[in-house]
Amino acid sequence: MSLRERNTEETATSVKVNKDSEKINSRPIVATVILFAGLLLLVLSLGTSISFGAAEIDLKTVWEGVFQYDSSLTTHQIIQELRMPRALAAAIVGAFLAVSGAIMQGMTRNPLASPSIMGISAGSAFMIAIAFAFFPGTTYLGLMGMSFIGAGLAAAIVFGIGAFSKGGLTPVKLALAGTAVGALLSSISSAIAIHYNVAQDMSFWYAGGVAGTKWISIQLLIPIALIGIGLAMVLSRSITVLSLGDDVAKGLGQKTGLVKVFGTVVVLLLTGAAVSVAGTIGFIGLVIPHITRFLVGMDYRWIIPCSAILGALLLVLADLGARMVNPPFETPVGAITALIGVPFFLYLARNEGRGL
């Protein structure tokens, strides 16, 4: 860390202390522990996720299936073609949603900011409805693209409403704007779905979670992960400063507009990709950043990687849970994360005096 950076950070800390007697308390040791232990747990839960299913496969076979692939064995084929992409997609999507949530919350200083309450899934569903209704032969890749565009569209509208409304994007306004944009888009997509009789196909797509993920999705997700999370890490220091408030950040000479533009690009990239693979998976992006902040403190250089690990872990476990609740049926994983996340959301809402 250069001297200049160090100075800036100290100034930032002292300004913060003066402002509302709260300081940037970062806990690098806890964060390091989370990163290593979390990674270990993630690998374990990925293994469990791959081994669990209609055909029970023990962990030893999982190991062999992954590292000593023998194409003549059915179990190895199941592992390679079905279980592995699913487990990996869960991990990547979980990480994406959590990182997006962390960036949004940091940038907007809004504890309710998160992908799921911004109408993003409704936007994706809207484009999927159009695809199912008007372009029935759309390939899997095409559907992903459509969903990606839809997610971006909805997020752009909600952000836009915030930018153009009196008093800015307050938490309540964000939640209401997200609800309204979601309602508008989903009402149009319901009309399309009912008229063209594609309602259930659509619901399965966007409630489906990571169940049908193919390798091609993973191949697309990996470069997005490298770019998105890489950019997020580059931005992380600026986001820490921004999370102290626009005025403070400007006072420290930060080009807040630029940081926000790049932050928004990362958010759209990550949520768009996540929704296009897994559909509506709510509340991970809301809950994980809060938990992470509670554990590692306010420094986004730690929050972002730790959120990624914890988000991945949560979604892999939720996906495992979705299969275990009522086998052989699958419960939509979005419903599971919502049922975990809602109580937390309510807790935040109840403390609206403090956090918001």
Next chain:
Amino acid sequence: MQSNRKITLAIAIIVAMIFFTFFASLNMGYIRIAPIDVIQTLFGFGTEKDELVLFDFRLPRMVIALLIGAGLAVSGAILQAVSQNGLADPGILGINAGAGLAVVLFIYFYQGSSTSLGLDSIFLMPLAALLGGIFAAFLIYTIAWKKGVTPIRLILVGIGVNAAFGAALIIFQLRMDPRDFMQATIWLSGSIWGTNWKFVLAVLPWIFILIPYTIYKARYLNILNLGDQIATGLGAAVERERRLLLVLSVALAGSCVAVGGGIAFLGLVAPHLARRIVGPKHQAMLPTSALMGALLLLIADTIGRNLLAPSEIPVGIVVSAIGAPYFIYLLMKTN
């Protein structure tokens, strides 16, 4: 303050518009009936086919649209006053979702299939929806309660509860067979599916008892609108009245949702328009809201029946498509 004459005039204009829309809507639909034939049929001189279309299909549905439009509008007006938030609406607050979940559960467990709805269930469904709505309202109220209820907390908790019910709904919906699923989707997006006089009878008493009673309680709404402190200062038992009015609002929304499904935004838009026309005093605002809601829902249903005919767009979708942009406009304007 608006003068009494202006209020009377406004109400007269809305009533005239309702009559006009009503008559126009009678002509329109997949089977067109010329105005002269409509008049003949109404006086009992029509052909058998016209009689069937008008009396058995079109009229009951339009009457229901009028009734639940009024009911939802008044429910929204109450909620807005009680929560002191101009953006409150039974749909946004999760009361519709609670009622909707109850009805889907009812179809799922009791009926087995929505295609075989018996007579008893027509009257049981409003009750199920009502219970679901009350349960949702109870949840929202208790969770938001913390030495009193602040408007913002009420709204945020409502959104959260809404999401929870949404998650539970999708679990049950995906287990239905495709036919029931379609039925449930259409119903949930707000559709007047009961084109039958029995449905009219099922909602009529709710509307005709609860709306006048709400108007009777109008002065409490005026007081609550001023904020808790002033209300308490004026000697009103704020929490007790708030609870009672909340129950009224939920009962109205619940019974309307049972027949009309999840129609969002009507409860938001109608009171707003009414307030613009006759001012904030609830004695005049509530009846105007009711009429406005009835008019809007009748128009929306007429559009829904005709726009993509022969397939119908559920009325709730038409209302959302019009109401959501208006809501966003309000959102951008308010501070």
